[in-house]
Amino acid sequence: MTTADIVIVLLGVVTVGSGVMVVGTRQIVHAALWLVVSFGSLAASYVVLAAEFVAWVQVLIYVGAVVVLLLFGVMLTRAPIGRSDDLDSGNRIVALVVAVAAAAVLVTTLVRGFRDAYFPLKARVGTGSSATIGASLFRTWVLPFEALSVLLLAALIGAIVLSRSDIGPKAIEEDPEPPARPRRRGDGPLARRRTRGPDDEDTIVLARIDEEV
Amino acid sequence: MHLVYPVVIAALLFSAGVYGVLARRNAILVLMSVELMLNAVNLNLVVFDMRWADRLHGGQVLTLFVIVLAAAEVGLGLALVLLIYRNRQTVDVDRLRTLGEHEEEGVRQ
Structure with missing residues (x-):
């Protein structure tokens, strides 16, 4: 293991760890901040891999623009700022199984395929x-x-x-005569289909209830 | 430099993104997970560009292109999410079911 190997493994641990925190944390703002950590350590990995220009573009665009845009989105949708337990959906277990299976297949394939693949990093300095x-x-x-x-x-x-x-298409105006809801009583196949007028009995009752409320 | 370490890191990061896309409910968190997956792809591109010493630097140039595409995608995606939020008062992807078959579960306006 050369020094570059050790550095890239350490940076990779930070990258993957903060990536897991992005998808696992319960606070949505923290997810954005972990995303900064992940992108930053990935930029450092690019520097280690002698791709300096890509690293700077990564810092400028991802850390500088994309994360700020995501934070704006968090702010504008009034997302819960504190801890919230409903950020994960019900199919969490299935998602975990799929992700672990994908990781296992990919890592197995890559390790078996590139077990003996080395490349001289020193000769690449300057190509980025x-x-x-x-x-x-x-x-x-x-x-x-x-x-x-x-x-x-x-x-x-x-x-x-x-x-x-x-701009764009105008909002659909409220339908003046909403279609009648299916009634509970007399809802057979031959039930009268008649739009409900303002003089109907239960409409008036409902209006009274509304007034009382 | 051993090739395995960076590509395994990229694979793990991609899997984390897959988990996030499938498991998260908030649309903005789904967008963040998509960014993780794109970054994993970027790492792969840079590593293989360096491995083959590509004379045209295709890997790094494609990485720049993917970064630009991700920026455009996040901009458009957030515009869509904000539009949905303005119309439905929610960005919960589990509750936006009006295009599904079970219409009665969908959030109506």
Whole structure:
């Protein structure tokens, strides 16, 4: 085990541990903060793997933008700030079984497949610098880059359209005559189908009850 | 550098994300779990880029693309979640069943 191996295992423990905390914690704000820890240690792993530019982009976009956006979402949906026990759904056990099975299959396959796979990390130093990546991005990958910019624009416009309430289709107006509810009595196949008018008996009774309440 | 450690870390992180997507009820927590899965994929891309010493740096460039896509996805996803919250006063994915077959359980407006 080289030093890089040890460092990446330690960072991996932090990454996976905080990832498990993200999906396991009972406080929704803590989940966002554990997400910061997970993304940060992942960025450190990128630095160890000599991909410095990706590491900085990870810090800037994930830690800087995505987590802040998620925290805004937490705030705007009035999520429970304190401890809440209803963050997990009923199929928790099934989810746990599926996740453990996926982890077992993936880890077994990867360990058996890459047991003897080594690569010289020292020879890769510098291949992840911003100069190298930038040159590659704007020479070889410039067409996907441009397509991605169009996609970002589309996502921006879509988010604006979705979050503005004064554009788009107008809200459906209240139906002046709501369809009659199925009655309890006389609900046979030949029951009278008649919309309930304001002069019906039970409507008036209900209105009186409302007044009393 | 041994290749197994980073790819196993990525697999475990991906499984944590799978658990989160399946088990969480709050839509924002589901989005966070999706981010975990995308990050696991990113780690894989960087590691294999470094292993093969890709001359075009495809792995790292694709990682950048995935990061940008994740940012767009989170923006749109949060816009959708806020829209649902504005219309239904809940972001509980278990209770948003109006597209399912059991209509009577769905949250109506």
